[in-house]
Amino acid sequence: MKHFGEPIQYLAREPIGLFSLIFTIAIIIMATIPTHIAPYDPYRIDASNTFKPPSPMNPFGTDDLGRDVLSQVIYGARTSMIIAVAAVAFSALLGTILGIMAGYYGGRADLTVSMVIDAKLSIPTFFLVLVVIALFGGSIANMIIVIGITIWPPIARVVRALVNSIRGSDFIEAARVIGASSIWIISKHIVPQIVGVVAAISILQMGSAIIIEAGLSFLGFGDPTLISRGKMLNIAQTYVEKAWWIGLFPGLFLFLTILSLNILGDRLYEYYNPRLREKVSYL
Amino acid sequence: MINVIVERLPATLLLMLTSIAWSAILGIVLGIRASIKRGGAIDNISTMLATLSVSIPTFWLGIVLIITLGGMLRILPTQGMLSPANIGMKNLSPAIILDISWHLVLPSITLGMAYLGIYIRSVKSLLIDELGKDYILLARAKGLDRSHILWRYAFRTASPSIIAILGLNIGTMLAGATLTETVFAWPGMGRLIYESAIARDYPVIHGIFIFISITVILANLVDDMINALLDPRVRY
Numbered sequence: 001m002k003h004f005g006e007p008i009q010y011l012a013r014e015p016i017g018l019f020s021l022i023f024t025i026a027i028i029i030m031a032t033i034p035t036h037i038a039p040y041d042p043y044r045i046d047a048s049n050t051f052k053p054p055s056p057m058n059p060f061g062t063d064d065l066g067r068d069v070l071s072q073v074i075y076g077a078r079t080s081m082i083i084a085v086a087a088v089a090f091s092a093l094l095g096t097i098l099g100i101m102a103g104y105y106g107g108r109a110d111l112t113v114s115m116v117i118d119a120k121l122s123i124p125t126f127f128l129v130l131v132v133i134a135l136f137g138g139s140i141a142n143m144i145i146v147i148g149i150t151i152w153p154p155i156a157r158v159v160r161a162l163v164n165s166i167r168g169s170d171f172i173e174a175a176r177v178i179g180a181s182s183i184w185i186i187s188k189h190i191v192p193q194i195v196g197v198v199a200a201i202s203i204l205q206m207g208s209a210i211i212i213e214a215g216l217s218f219l220g221f222g223d224p225t226l227i228s229r230g231k232m233l234n235i236a237q238t239y240v241e242k243a244w245w246i247g248l249f250p251g252l253f254l255f256l257t258i259l260s261l262n263i264l265g266d267r268l269y270e271y272y273n274p275r276l277r278e279k280v281s282y283l
Numbered sequence: 284m285i286n287v288i289v290e291r292l293p294a295t296l297l298l299m300l301t302s303i304a305w306s307a308i309l310g311i312v313l314g315i316r317a318s319i320k321r322g323g324a325i326d327n328i329s330t331m332l333a334t335l336s337v338s339i340p341t342f343w344l345g346i347v348l349i350i351t352l353g354g355m356l357r358i359l360p361t362q363g364m365l366s367p368a369n370i371g372m373k374n375l376s377p378a379i380i381l382d383i384s385w386h387l388v389l390p391s392i393t394l395g396m397a398y399l400g401i402y403i404r405s406v407k408s409l410l411i412d413e414l415g416k417d418y419i420l421l422a423r424a425k426g427l428d429r430s431h432i433l434w435r436y437a438f439r440t441a442s443p444s445i446i447a448i449l450g451l452n453i454g455t456m457l458a459g460a461t462l463t464e465t466v467f468a469w470p471g472m473g474r475l476i477y478e479s480a481i482a483r484d485y486p487v488i489h490g491i492f493i494f495i496s497i498t499v500i501l502a503n504l505v506d507d508m509i510n511a512l513l514d515p516r517v518r519y
Contacts, residue, residue, distance in 0.1 A: 219461070219480075233342060248350065258340070283433060
């Protein structure tokens with residue numbers, strides 16, 4: 001495992017990567033200290049200030065209850081990031097453990113895990129999440145658990161394939177010859193090699209987790225006590241003819257957040273798979 | 284109960300097929316162009332388009348299209364499948380068909396956009412894998428025409444996998460249409476999922492669940508059959 005700085009340098013080398021990095025950091029800051037950044041209290045209802053178009057007072061305008069859209073967008077970052085980080089941490093852990101089991105032990109463990117992945121693939125993720133949330137309610141804990149449980153298969157697949165190819169290496173055989181246990185080999189030889197790729201896919205998965213949460217809130221199944229960009233878009237849809245700014249800005253920030261995460265994830269994946277860049281073409 | 288699902292099916296199928304058609308064709312064309320000239324202008328544009336496409340929340344894209352093309356410019360209809368005057372008409376006269384296609388434009392742009400990136404990326408990576416193989420080098424050494432090599436050799440070999448990707452996405456699209464259909468009030472199955480989830484109509488949700496799973500399995504089966512037809516190595 002190379003030290004931490006090198007992948008960051010790789011990400012920052014191109015303008016798009018640098019922009020994504022800066023935007024992601026900005027979103028993380030918004031998510032951690034929204035009270036210091038937001039100009040107004042996002043929950044404050046002001047009946048005399050409804051549907052104000054963007055102005056110096058309210059740069060993104062106000063919504064149907066006179067709440068400041070910019071402040072809501074900033075607080076919305078928190079909801080997105082909590083869901084993304086928690087759900088992805090959960091799914092990365094689950095996916096890595098199952099992927100290692102399938103890839104390292106093979107045989108029956110591999111069959112079982114592969115079967116579960118295939119079964120999961122036959123049910124579209126968003127539909128599954130929607131049904132479960134509709135049945136059990138959209139509290140933030142429920143959303144984290146359901147999203148975490150539904151998005152692990154891609155991680156498990158990649159980990160399984162990686163572990164499978166590492167398992168055959170000579171140094172693993174050598175370690176086994178000198179009497180290393182499976183646990184030792186996995187933790188000292190295999191995990192350090194797959195951490196980077198798992199991190200890259202996890203960042204990509206954070207993008208999907210944010211999209212799923214926003215979609216749920218947009219349909220009205222999210223946590224009613226939280227400020228979510230998806231929920232703002234739900235309100236925006238009702239007033240789409242009257243007040244375009246309620247729809248444009250929250251979605252734009254949602255989009256840019258997901259875009260930056262996807263670009264970072266792609267770049268990081270490329271960094272840990274140098275072969276991707278060096279593929280030959282004879283045509 | 285079956286009736287409830289079946290009567291929503293035509294609208295969803297229409298939307299799905301239109302979206303698949305334009306996004307798959309554009310995706311395949313861009314994917315091929317990008318893989319031929321890596322690092323070229325088309326490669327850069329299509330890579331960017333693919334990243335945008337997988338990052339943009341469909342429902343927001345829908346809202347933006349409604350705001351701009353539907354609201355400000357008033358070019359295209361934004362809600363439903365028919366103009367108010369035509370609702371209730373059962374027979375398919377040319378005027379009705381035109382009306383439906385006019386209403387179809389924005390929803391199919393929105394839904395297809397979500398899949399365009401997947402098609403571009405997979406076609407590109409499949410073709411790049413193919414173009415790096417030895418038989419392409421041999422074909423070049425023999426002095427064959429480049430476009431001949433591309434279409435008759437590389438694309439042909441990659442085509443079973445490309446079709447597999449199209450088939451795999453049908454299931455996700457059935458459910459993925461939920462958001463698009465909700466934004467545009469399109470009377471299809473995706474909207475039925477939303478309506479029955481809101482109303483906690485469990486029998487209908489179960490029905491759709493089974494229906495989607497069966498569709499995915501059938502799509503995979505058809506996929507395997509086409510694969511067997513296209514790929515002489517596959518035998519069942």
